[in-house]
Amino acid sequence: MLSWRLLVSPYMWSVCRRYLPRAAAVTTVNRSIADLYEREFGVRPEVVRNSTRYRESVPSPLDGDRIRLVHSGGAVPGRSIETMIDAVDVSDERFTLDLYLVGAYGSDSYLDxxxxxVERSDRVRIHPPVAPDDLPATLNSYDLGVFILPPRTTNHRLMLPNKLFDFVQARLGLVFSPAVETDALITRYGLGVTTDGFAVDDLVRALEGLTAEQVLEFKAAAHRAAHELSSEHDLDVLRRTVQRVLAEVG
Known part of the structure; x- marks a missing residue:
């Protein structure tokens, strides 16, 4: 983080100041970041979320009293994967956690x-990564998608990650740490719960406060929201943006 702030960030800000006002079109992944670009650089981007296509699917039933948590993404230090592992290990025995992880930047040292x-846990498993287009079908057998990310950077604080949309297409409920954009979607669509903070205890409290009935309702809410939170809307925005640019240069 320090090297980014000292060496990379000044360069990126310089590039944005110089070139963004010259761009025929600019897109970004959510409204909060679009507001930031407009405030800092005087450019208003279109919002094209990092969503995935709509899948025909239905929520899977619960497996007795078990609540099956799942997380997918990069095995990157700072992503709080240890927090999820530790929280499940000290939570009540209803909870299991499956991790579909991709090694980071050509190195598997963190994943190792x-x-x-995980070898010390009897309720957490790590699986090989799954191709993005296959991920919702793979995740469908689980109950709750979980993601904990402390706001160490602006992008973290304003995150709207692709995994949220993968979880929705898999018809899962959500358990996420606080963030402006994810909080808004989880609340608007009734998709799940937001933890009070980013520590193991925060996730444990959120999990152990859940009932089977709530989990089923979260999964049903994801099913209801799957069309609206698919990439069809975002592709429409992208098409209109491209058509506008082509009309202007033509």
Whole structure:
């Protein structure tokens, strides 16, 4: 983080100041970041979320008293994967956690450390990564998609990650740490719960406060929202943006 702030960030800000006002079109992944670009650089981007296509699916039933948590993404230090592992290990026995992880930047050293950690757990498993287009079908057998990310950067604080949309297409409920954009969607569509903070205890409290009935309702809410939170809307925005640019240059 320090190297980014000292070496990379000044360069990126310089590029944005110089070139964004010259761009025929600019897009970004959510409204909060679009507001930030407008405030800092005087450019108003279109919002094209990092969503995935609509899948025909239905929520899977619960497996007795078990509540099956799942997380998918990069095995990147700072993503609080250890927090999720530790929270499940100290939560009540209803909860299991499956992790579909991609090694980061050509190095599996962090992923190897996670594998060593999971070997001590009887309720957490690590699986090989799944191709993005296959991910919703793979995740459908679970109940809750979980993601904890402390706001160490502006992008973290304003995150709207693709995994949220993957979880919705898989018809899962959500358990996310606080963030402006994810909070808004979870609340608007009734998709799940937001933790009070980013520590193990915060996630444990959120999980142990859940009932089976709530989990089923979260999964049903994801099913109801799957069309609206698919990429069809975002592709429409992108098409209109491209058509406008082509009309202007033609």
């Amino acid at each position: 450390r996670l594998r060593d950690r």
